[in-house]
Amino acid sequence: MNQPNNLPGAFTENEGRKIAELAENKICLEIGSLFGRSSSFIASTAKKLFCIDLFEVGFNFNNVDLSFSTVETFIKNTSRFNNIIPIISKSDNVPLIICNDCFDLIFIDAGHEYKDVMTDITNWLPKLKKGGIMAFHDYANPDYPGVQKAVEEKFEISGKVDYLAWAVK
Numbered sequence: 001m002n003q004p005n006n007l008p009g010a011f012t013e014n015e016g017r018k019i020a021e022l023a024e025n026k027i028c029l030e031i032g033s034l035f036g037r038s039s040s041f042i043a044s045t046a047k048k049l050f051c052i053d054l055f056e057v058g059f060n061f062n063n064v065d066l067s068f069s070t071v072e073t074f075i076k077n078t079s080r081f082n083n084i085i086p087i088i089s090k091s092d093n094v095p096l097i098i099c100n101d102c103f104d105l106i107f108i109d110a111g112h113e114y115k116d117v118m119t120d121i122t123n124w125l126p127k128l129k130k131g132g133i134m135a136f137h138d139y140a141n142p143d144y145p146g147v148q149k150a151v152e153e154k155f156e157i158s159g160k161v162d163y164l165a166w167a168v169k
Contacts, residue, residue: 007037007077011109011137015164016041022105022133022166023049029103029127031091031120032110034070036077038137042107043081050103052087052094053110095123103127109137114146121154131168139165 019038024045033039033051043049055071071088078084087094091110106128108120121134128134136151138144155167 007035007040011038011041015137018164019107019135020045022135023107026104027102028105028107029124030107030109031124032108032137033074033086036074038107038109039074039078039084040081042105043078043084046083046105048083048085049081050085050087052089052091054090055086055088091120092123095127098127100126101129103132104129105133105135107135107137112138112144112147114150117147117150118154121150125154133166133168135164135166137164 016038020041023042025047028042028046028049030039030042030049030051031053033053034055034057036051039049039051051074053070053074055074056067056069058065058067071086074086106124108117108124110116110120117136125134134155136147138147139151140148151165151167
């Protein structure tokens with residue numbers, strides 16, 4: 001596996017190894033890709049990876065909202081893979097144009113508020129093949145209780161590794 005050791009992001013090496021294992025030879029979707037760290041782990045073993053993100057970071061400085069695009073950084077960081085298709089969009093804009101039952105693995109790491117996670121689960125679960133895996137980052141992270149609440153409300157999760165959890169459809 002071609003590991004993204006020096007790429008920015010909060011995705012650990014252990015999480016990367018696990019998501020790469022889950023993605024092996026599968027058609028995958030990642031919701032929330034930012035700089036491409038987790039994308040690189042997935043792409044290292046996946047057959048195909050679709051990445052949905054706005055590819056921008058926003059922050060407030062002296063009461064001024066600022067943002068910058070991360071798409072160039074994402075493309076540079078993932079350029080060694082030829083199986084990634086980036087989609088620049090909010091995740092809730094895309095499901096209408098994607099077929100049902102077309103992904104083997106869906107990895108959700110976008111908005112971490114309860115409402116955002118539940119919206120992503122609701123919108124994307126029909127796109128997951130029977131027997132497919134829906135995985136979530138920051139499931140047990142106390143900084144993001146909305147992730148755990150949404151996942152537990154929708155699925156019974158028993159197989160978590162650090163902050164990575166998954167459920168089978």
